[in-house]
Amino acid sequence: MDVVVDNLGFIGRGLVTTVRLTLLSWVIAFFIGLLLATCRVSPVPPLRGAATTYVTLVRNTPLLVLFFLFFFGFPNLGIQYPAFPSAVIVLSVYTGAFVGEAIRAGLNTVARGQAEAARSIGLTFPQVLAIVVLPQALRSVVAPLGNLFIALTKNSSVAFSISVVELTGVSSRLITRFAQPLPTLFGIAVAYLLLTYPSGLAFGALERRLAVRR
Amino acid sequence: MFADELGPRARRRVQIVSAIAFVAVAAIVALAVRRFAAEGQLAPELWTVLFIPEVLRFLALGLLVTLRAALTAGFFALLIGGLLALGRLARSAPIRWAAGAYVEFFRALPLLTLLIFAAFGLPKLGLDYSRLTYVIIALAVYNSAVLGEIFRAGILSLERGQSEAAYAVGLTYWQAMLLVIVPQALRRMVPAVVSQLVTLIKDTSLGAIIGLEEFLRRGQLEGEFDRNPLQALLFVALVYILLCYALSRLARRLEQRQRRRYSAGAIQVAGAGEDLAVNEELART
Numbered sequence: 223m224d225v226v227v228d229n230l231g232f233i234g235r236g237l238v239t240t241v242r243l244t245l246l247s248w249v250i251a252f253f254i255g256l257l258l259a260t261c262r263v264s265p266v267p268p269l270r271g272a273a274t275t276y277v278t279l280v281r282n283t284p285l286l287v288l289f290f291l292f293f294f295g296f297p298n299l300g301i302q303y304p305a306f307p308s309a310v311i312v313l314s315v316y317t318g319a320f321v322g323e324a325i326r327a328g329l330n331t332v333a334r335g336q337a338e339a340a341r342s343i344g345l346t347f348p349q350v351l352a353i354v355v356l357p358q359a360l361r362s363v364v365a366p367l368g369n370l371f372i373a374l375t376k377n378s379s380v381a382f383s384i385s386v387v388e389l390t391g392v393s394s395r396l397i398t399r400f401a402q403p404l405p406t407l408f409g410i411a412v413a414y415l416l417l418t419y420p421s422g423l424a425f426g427a428l429e430r431r432l433a434v435r436r
Numbered sequence: 437m438f439a440d441e442l443g444p445r446a447r448r449r450v451q452i453v454s455a456i457a458f459v460a461v462a463a464i465v466a467l468a469v470r471r472f473a474a475e476g477q478l479a480p481e482l483w484t485v486l487f488i489p490e491v492l493r494f495l496a497l498g499l500l501v502t503l504r505a506a507l508t509a510g511f512f513a514l515l516i517g518g519l520l521a522l523g524r525l526a527r528s529a530p531i532r533w534a535a536g537a538y539v540e541f542f543r544a545l546p547l548l549t550l551l552i553f554a555a556f557g558l559p560k561l562g563l564d565y566s567r568l569t570y571v572i573i574a575l576a577v578y579n580s581a582v583l584g585e586i587f588r589a590g591i592l593s594l595e596r597g598q599s600e601a602a603y604a605v606g607l608t609y610w611q612a613m614l615l616v617i618v619p620q621a622l623r624r625m626v627p628a629v630v631s632q633l634v635t636l637i638k639d640t641s642l643g644a645i646i647g648l649e650e651f652l653r654r655g656q657l658e659g660e661f662d663r664n665p666l667q668a669l670l671f672v673a674l675v676y677i678l679l680c681y682a683l684s685r686l687a688r689r690l691e692q693r694q695r696r697r698y699s700a701g702a703i704q705v706a707g708a709g710e711d712l713a714v715n716e717e718l719a720r721t
């Protein structure tokens with residue numbers, strides 16, 4: 223395990239990069255998802271159509287294709303960012319589509335009478351959604367959102383393809399340099415577990431806390 | 437979300453917002469097209485070059501590599517995943533423990549980390565294979581863990597009465613498992629499994645990172661060769677979208693058919709990946 227112990231600092235920096243990538247992308251993806259879900263249940267056809275198109279296109283494209291498109295294709299349109307911001311943008315755009323689907327699933331679980339009651343006392347669509355339906359919907363999708371967060375943590379590894387040095391990039395360099403692949407793999411696995419295991423627990427606790435007791 | 441008819445005022449509001457939204461969406465599309473035009477990216481030769489026979493052939497052969505990797509990896513993943521699920525439900529504790537450790541370890545790692553390990557690490561351990569083999573190994577190992585979890589959830593979703601009835605008529609553990617439990621559980625797993633296999637096809641693109649000339653890598657190479665990376669990668673994305681969309685539709689159809697027939701929902705699996713996390717929604721629409 224020398225290779226891991228000797229390079230703890232390097233692995234630590236990779237871990238921090240992975241965490242930064244994941245958290246930043248998660249915040250943006252959450253708002254994209256909220257917006258998409260809102261559009262998809264809105265009574266406004268152009269918004270519904272636009273959001274559905276976004277979700278269908280992004281869901282069926284491999285993440286790496288989005289990375290390549292943004293990093294190698296978009297510069298031809300004059301859109302060019304350094305590697306780290308590019309990775310955050312791509313991960314947010316990709317994860318946002320899935321967050322949107324998860325939240326929409328939650329919106330569908332809220333009993334129809336809730337929205338009807340809210341409307342009958344004169345609330346408009348944005349009010350119905352923001353005050354009555356969304357708060358109930360979000361608490362029912364904590365588990366899927368937790369899964370998406372963990373999937374995002376793992377997906378942030380694809381940023382390696384545009385040479386962001388996060389955990390997987392670290393593992394690649396350690397393997398090539400020190401030729402001790404097995405200890406490196408275990409070290410990196412532990413680092414990923416340090417991220418995914420607590421977030422799994424946290425989302426589990428959140429789910430229990432927010433669960434509706436009837 | 438609203439089942440009831442909108443009133444006259446709400447309807448007028450919706451019409452106004454619709455008009456604004458339509459203009460906004462159209463404006464975004466127009467801006468994008470203008471950007472393409474301004475940067476000279478709408479030049480016809482940048483697009484038509486993708487459809488000359490040599491280029492199409494080059495890309496099609498890449499797509500074949502993608503499908504080959506996906507099919508081979510999918511086959512092994514299903515096989516190993518099935519064994520893992522049986523292992524985790526076995527009565528012998530060491531087998532349960534070993535299968536559990538395998539599933540938890542490989543499910544916790546990103547697929548790309550495994551692929552990097554396979555491509556750069558295995559040669560250092562004296563295991564020299566082709567790039568295609570490394571991709572297949574990484575995909576099979578990772579997906580067998582995920583599928584193992586799906587299979588286990590499917591088997592556990594069956595009512596206890598099924599196995600109790602099987603024991604009551606004198607079947608042994610394995611007889612009950614293979615004759616009674618597994619055939620019923622298989623039906624419930626189909627949608628989740630198809631969904632995971634679509635993810636597997638998407639994930640073969642990661643092979644491009646280690647230089648496997650599958651579809652994405654070939655698209656990238658074509659973009660470098662003819663200096664049209666934007667067009668080539670958009671084309672690659674479009675083909676992936678068509679392929680995966682068709683397969684997801686199939687998964688949805690299977691799900692609905694099985695719902696009608698057996699009035700039992702598909703199983704849910706925690707932590708399996710982004711596609712399965714929103715699979716629940718897939719079931720509902």
